[in-house]
Amino acid sequence: MEGNKRTLRERCALRKDIIKEFLAEFLGTFVLILFGCGSVAQTVLSRGALGEPLTIHIGFTLGVMLAVYVAGGVSGGHLNPAVSLAMVVLGKLPVRKLPVYMAAQLLGAFAGSCAVFGLYYDAFMDYTNGVFSVTGENATANIFASYPSKHLSVLNGFVDQVMGTAALVLCILAITDGRNLGAPKGLEPLVVGLSIMAIGVSMGLNCGYPINPARDLGPRLFTALAGWGVEVFSAGNCWWWIPVAGPLVGGVVGATVYFLLIELHHPEPQTHAQDHNDVKDKYEIVTMT
Numbered sequence: 001m002e003g004n005k006r007t008l009r010e011r012c013a014l015r016k017d018i019i020k021e022f023l024a025e026f027l028g029t030f031v032l033i034l035f036g037c038g039s040v041a042q043t044v045l046s047r048g049a050l051g052e053p054l055t056i057h058i059g060f061t062l063g064v065m066l067a068v069y070v071a072g073g074v075s076g077g078h079l080n081p082a083v084s085l086a087m088v089v090l091g092k093l094p095v096r097k098l099p100v101y102m103a104a105q106l107l108g109a110f111a112g113s114c115a116v117f118g119l120y121y122d123a124f125m126d127y128t129n130g131v132f133s134v135t136g137e138n139a140t141a142n143i144f145a146s147y148p149s150k151h152l153s154v155l156n157g158f159v160d161q162v163m164g165t166a167a168l169v170l171c172i173l174a175i176t177d178g179r180n181l182g183a184p185k186g187l188e189p190l191v192v193g194l195s196i197m198a199i200g201v202s203m204g205l206n207c208g209y210p211i212n213p214a215r216d217l218g219p220r221l222f223t224a225l226a227g228w229g230v231e232v233f234s235a236g237n238c239w240w241w242i243p244v245a246g247p248l249v250g251g252v253v254g255a256t257v258y259f260l261l262i263e264l265h266h267p268e269p270q271t272h273a274q275d276h277n278d279v280k281d282k283y284e285i286v287t288m289t
Helices: 002-012 017-045 053-075 079-089 095-119 121-128 153-176 188-203 213-226 233-261 273-288
Strands: none
Touching: 002 095, 017 053, 017 121, 017 213, 053 188, 079 095, 079 153, 079 213, 095 188, 095 213, 121 188, 153 188, 153 233, 233 273
């Protein structure tokens, strides 16, 4: 058996890192949507009997945590084009990898939506009688993608997405910053998930905190093809572009703020030679006194 595993690994194991990273981002984003949108589907399709806003927050929190555990060791577990763009801006991700990461995230979100729809297909049919609505009492498009509350203007919606994503990226950078307090090794995904919970319970009123272009656009494309139609792009005064553009801007804002206010001011790590000289200087001072 062990020999068969070794042979299979030798034959099938990928050699190029970029392909491994593509698959990791794809699968991680798939897991995020499976648990996140799955929790929304359970709440909506059960008419609140098996879910509420808090369970949706928990679903996305755990979805993000598990998704980062799935992908983090291979690709960094970005799962979000806004995060990937922020890493490019900070020089932590080569720009040539950005389109690959974004494509993987978008496809993973689309595939995750397919899985949620397949999982709850009979429940969708029972709830909608085969008529998929984008707006109204029996709307189900909001299971997959975000739509604005009635009070929300376009400008306020854009600001909402910029601020929410900036907060997310700022927290991720703090959690993974080895020269700050950071999080214990192996617990970073848990703390990132808790950051999603914090954003959800404090910034979810306006539009449900999508803060991720792939998480919103991938499922929206799925609904457009699966029966909800092009209204998913025209609803809410053509809302669809705001959870795409807003998070990209917010990711750069969050990265810039963290760099300028925190990371830029970290002391440079000392080399062994510098450490040796410091010890020598201290010794000479002591012997001279």
